[in-house]
Amino acid sequence: xxxxxxxxxxxxxxxxxxxxxxxxxxxxxxxxxxxxxxxxxxxxxxxxxxxxxxxxxxxxxxxxxxxxxxxxxxxxxxxxxxxxxxxxxxxxxxxxxxxxxxxxxxxxxxxxxxxxxxxxxxxxxxxxxxxxxxxxxxxxxxxxxxxxxxxxxxxxxxxxxxxxxxxxxxxxxxxxxxxxxxxxxxxxxxxxxxxxxxxxxxxxxxxxxxxxxxxxxxxxxxxxxxxxxxxxxxxxxxxxxxxxxxxxxxxxxxxxxxxxxxxxxxxxxxxxxxxxxxxxxxxxxxxxxxxxxxxxxxxxxxxxxxxxxxxxxxxxxxxxxxxxxxxxxxxxxxxxxxxxxxxxxxxxxxxxxxxxxxxxxxxxxxxxxxxxxxxxxxxxxxxxxxxxxxxxxxxxxxxxxxxxxxxxxxxxxxxxxxxxxxxxxxxxxxxxxxxxxxxxxxxxxxxxxxxxxxxxxxxxxxxxxxxxxxxxxxxxxxxxxxxxxxxxxxxxxxxxxxxxxxxxxxxxxxxxxxxxxxxxxxxxxxxxxxxxxxxxxxxxxxxxxxxxxxxxxx
Numbered sequence: 068x069x070x071x072x073x074x075x076x077x078x079x080x081x082x083x084x085x086x087x088x089x090x091x092x093x094x095x096x097x098x099x100x101x102x103x104x105x106x107x108x109x110x111x112x113x114x115x116x117x118x119x120x121x122x123x124x125x126x127x128x129x130x131x132x133x134x135x136x137x138x139x140x141x142x143x144x145x146x147x148x149x150x151x152x153x154x155x156x157x158x159x160x161x162x163x164x165x166x167x168x169x170x171x172x173x174x175x176x177x178x179x180x181x182x183x184x185x186x187x188x189x190x191x192x193x194x195x196x197x198x199x200x201x202x203x204x205x206x207x208x209x210x211x212x213x214x215x216x217x218x219x220x221x222x223x224x225x226x227x228x229x230x231x232x233x234x235x236x237x238x239x240x241x242x243x244x245x246x247x248x249x250x251x252x253x254x255x256x257x258x259x260x261x262x263x264x265x266x267x268x269x270x271x272x273x274x275x276x277x278x279x280x281x282x283x284x285x286x287x288x289x290x291x292x293x294x295x296x297x298x299x300x301x302x303x304x305x306x307x308x309x310x311x312x313x314x315x316x317x318x319x320x321x322x323x324x325x326x327x328x329x330x331x332x333x334x335x336x337x338x339x340x341x342x343x344x345x346x347x348x349x350x351x352x353x354x355x356x357x358x359x360x361x362x363x364x365x366x367x368x369x370x371x372x373x374x375x376x377x378x379x380x381x382x383x384x385x386x387x388x389x390x391x392x393x394x395x396x397x398x399x400x401x402x403x404x405x406x407x408x409x410x411x412x413x414x415x416x417x418x419x420x421x422x423x424x425x426x427x428x429x430x431x432x433x434x435x436x437x438x439x440x441x442x443x444x445x446x447x448x449x450x451x452x453x454x455x456x457x458x459x460x461x462x463x464x465x466x467x468x469x470x471x472x473x474x475x476x477x478x479x480x481x482x483x484x485x486x487x488x489x490x491x492x493x494x495x496x497x498x499x500x501x502x503x504x505x506x507x508x509x510x511x512x513x514x515x516x517x518x519x520x521x522x523x524x525x526x527x528x529x530x531x532x533x534x535x536x537x538x539x540x541x542x543x544x545x546x547x548x549x550x551x552x553x554x555x556x557x558x559x560x561x562x563x564x565x566x567x568x569x570x571x572x573x574x575x576x577x578x579x580x581x582x583x584x585x586x587x588x589x590x591x592x593x594x595x596x597x598x599x600x601x602x603x604x605x606x607x608x609x610x611x612x613x614x615x616x617x618x619x620x621x
Contacts, residue, residue, distance in 0.1 A: 072210070072312040072319060074239070075105035075149060078285040080276030080305055082350050083117030084129075090115065090136040094143065096307050097151060103309040105149040107207065111241045111274040112217045113165060115155040118243035118274055119281075124195035130158045141170040150176075150207055152214060154241050162197035167214055167241060169205050177205040179214050183222035189245060189281060189599070189607040190218075202226050204235045213238045213267065220261050220269070231265040237312070237319045238269040246284040246339045247602050248332060251302070258290055268292045268312075268319050275305050277346030280596045280606050282339045286329060291320050298324025303338045304511070333504040336497065336600050337372075341510060343598035344489040345376035348462060357455050358464035359448055359482070360384035360404060360411065362396030363530060365490060367403045367521045368502050369466040372489045374520075375505075375513035379408035383461060386413045387448045389420060391536060395524065402522045407515060419447040445481030453484055462486040465595045470495040470547060472594060472605060473554045474580060475587030476540070483594055491597025492604040494551040495530070502526055545576055553580045559603045564619045581619060588613045 077096040081089040093110060100108040112118055115133045123129045133155045144151055150171035157166045157178070165181040180199025184192040202219070205212045213235030219226040220240055227238060238261070244254060258269050268291050274283035285304060289297035298310045298321060310324030330338060348356060356373055360366050366384075373382045386400045404411035423443045424431075431439075452463045465485025467477045469492050477483050490498055502521045509517045530540045530547075544550055553572055556562040557580070567577050591605045592613060603609050 070314045072107070072237075073103075073105045073309050074270060074312060075100035075103060075108045075307055075309045076270065076272045076287050076300065077108060077110045077307045078273065078275050078287050078300055078305060079111070079114070079307070080346070081111075081114050081117045081274070082276075083120055083278055084123060085117065086115060086129075086132050086136050089117060090140060093140055093151075093153060097140070097143065097149065099307040100149045100309065103307070105309050107150045107152065107239075108307075109239050109241060109270060109272045110151065110153040111272050112154040112167075112243040113156060114153050114241075114274070117278065118154075118283075119190075119192075119278065120156060120195075122195065124156055124163050127158065130156055130163065133157070137168050137170070138175065141168070141175045142173055144170045144173060146172040152212075152239055152241065154216070156196075159197070163195060164199055165192060165196045165216060166199075167216060169207060169212070169214070171207065176207070179203065179205065179216070181216040181219060182226050183218040183224045185218040185221070188603070192218075202229050202233075204230055204233045211236050215240050217242045217244065220271075221257055225264075227261045227265040227267070227269070231267050235265075235267060238265065238267050240269055240271050242271060242273045243283060244273050245281040245599060246335075248336060248600060249602075250284075251286055251329060251335075254286075255288070255290075258288075259294055262290055262292060262294055266292055268297065268321070270297075270310075275303070277343035277350070277598070279347070280343075280599050280604065282343040282598055284335070284339060284342075289321060289324070292318050293320075296326075297321030299327050299329070300325055301327040302329050302335065303342055333500050334508065334510065336493065337501050337504060338510050339600060340372050340489045340493070340501075340598050341376050341513065344372055344487065347487050347596075348377060351462075353460075353462040353486075355381040355383065355459070355461045356464050357383040357385060357452060357459070357461040358466060358485075359452055360386050360400045362386070362393075362399040362403075362525065364495075364498055364502060364521070364525050365466045365468050367399075367525050368498055368505070369464055369489055370403060370407055370409065371502075371505055371515060371520050373464060374407045374409050375510065375515040378514040382407070382409040383455070383459075384409055384411050385452065385455065386411070387416050387451060388413065389416050389444050391444075395528065399522050399525045403520070403525065406518070406520045406522070414451055416444060416447045416451070419450070420444055423447065442478045442481060445478035449478075449481040449484035464489070466490065467594075468493055468495050468498050469601070469605070470544075470551055470554060472591055473558065473587065474544065474550070474583035475590050476544060477590065479590055479593060483590070485595045488595045488597035491594070492600040494554065495547040496551045497600075499526060545580070549576070550580065553577055554584070555601075557581060557584055558609065559601055578618070578620070585611070585615055585618070588615065
């Protein structure tokens with residue numbers, strides 16, 4: 068029996084539905100692991116199909132294509148090269164399974180199915196999969212491998228303990244674990260809890276890349292059976308890394324592996340937005356993007372993310388001034404575009420707004436001007452951006468933050484127009500934090516310039532939609548630190564209003580924010596997708612009814 072084991076972890080970026088492309092990526096990983104002298108290559112959950120495949124699982128042709136790809140990869144393994152553990156969906160006798168195949172010496176030597184199917188937050192696997200039976204170890208070249216799949220280590224079904232009792236020597240855990248702020252510590256705690264129970268080393272391999280609203284951040288790692296960190300791979304980095312393990316007193320222990328320093332909170336959030344945006348644009352085949360650059364903080368950081376993700380040549384910004392647009396906004400927008408190096412156009416909206424007002428003048432006769440006329444400005448801008456999109460094939464980037472989306476401080480068919488929103492799940496206060504971080508740092512792999520890319524005046528000035536004279540956001544909303552704390556309590560923590568008031572917030576303000584949150588649901592249902600950053604985003608995580616009369620009055 069071998070006393071040395073070299074495990075390659077492939078932290079790669081598959082695309083949902085691109086079975087041919089994912090197979091090609093798996094082949095490259097196998098070649099890389101072979102060059103590095105690995106004994107086994109661990110790939111991530113449902114790698115062949117991409118994760119999460121959702122209702123593609125309902126198509127028999129898709130499942131057949133995935134199985135054929137796994138069989139093809141199996142035929143390319145050799146007895147003197149690495150074996151492969153790879154995730155794929157399969158049709159079993161009792162239903163569809165989230166499975167892994169173990170490949171060695173030209174064939175599939177074992178298939179294991181996921182036992183614990185998650186059905187919360189962004190996960191709804193019970194809708195398309197059936198649970199596997201009792202977990203079993205996999206004999207591999209004289210070793211006994213336990214292969215719990217993702218939720219099998221997160222839940223309470225005792226999968227790891229069962230594998231340990233069955234004689235497993237090491238646990239290899241393929242994952243599709245999406246990013247949210249603070250998730251790294253959660254993953255490590257989960258793994259350590261399982262090691263306490265199973266008394267076995269565990270290798271946690273995580274997917275990389277953006278898939279619609281989700282971002283998979285990699286950051287794969289392993290712990291020894293004594294709870295010491297075995298290795299830590301980088302976050303947001305595509306790589307194949309080999310670690311070396313030897314047996315000590317009958318237990319596998321890692322004595323060679325990477326110890327990568329992981330990003331802080333602001334850097335992690337920014338890089339998640341960057342990766343999610345880049346993959347959404349590129350995987351969906353958009354050649355370039357366009358966004359309205361207003362001179363405000365939200366559009367400025369979206370422009371920075373877009374340039375970092377795609378490069379200055381693929382980003383077009385448009386300033387669309389009106390009578391209430393300040394000189395500061397014109398100056399700041401131009402300075403931001405210049406600092407980023409992207410295209411900058413000015414398209415005034417005086418004439419289209421005047422045209423709308425003239426067209427509606429008879430209907431609106433004798434009525435006071437108000438929000439309707441303000442929204443005409445936003446909708447004129449939205450119409451212009453969509454026209455540019457149609458004419459030049461550019462995807463419109465929408466730029467509203469989570470604070471605005473929460474309380475409906477946004478205009479349907481106006482500033483909400485767009486194909487994707489990189490900051491949709493960032494509260495306003497978090498947007499400011501990321502802007503300051505980006506001005507001081509260039510994230511790895513970014514295509515944008517260094518230095519101050521978001522002018523300091525954009526960060527320092529009071530935020531305003533500039534839809535009427537001397538307007539600021541705080542004319543309509545509580546100060547953002549107050550608003551964001553109340554919203555985080557309501558959305559992420561599902562706290563009662565009495566609990567939020569007990570934190571020191573004004574009673575009327577809390578009840579007003581809760582009311583605005585509920586009545587804006589119909590707007591959010593019509594909003595563009597955006598990167599998930601918090602524990603509970605609007606979309607996959609939070610599914611409140613549009614028609615809803617509940618209000619919490621303690």
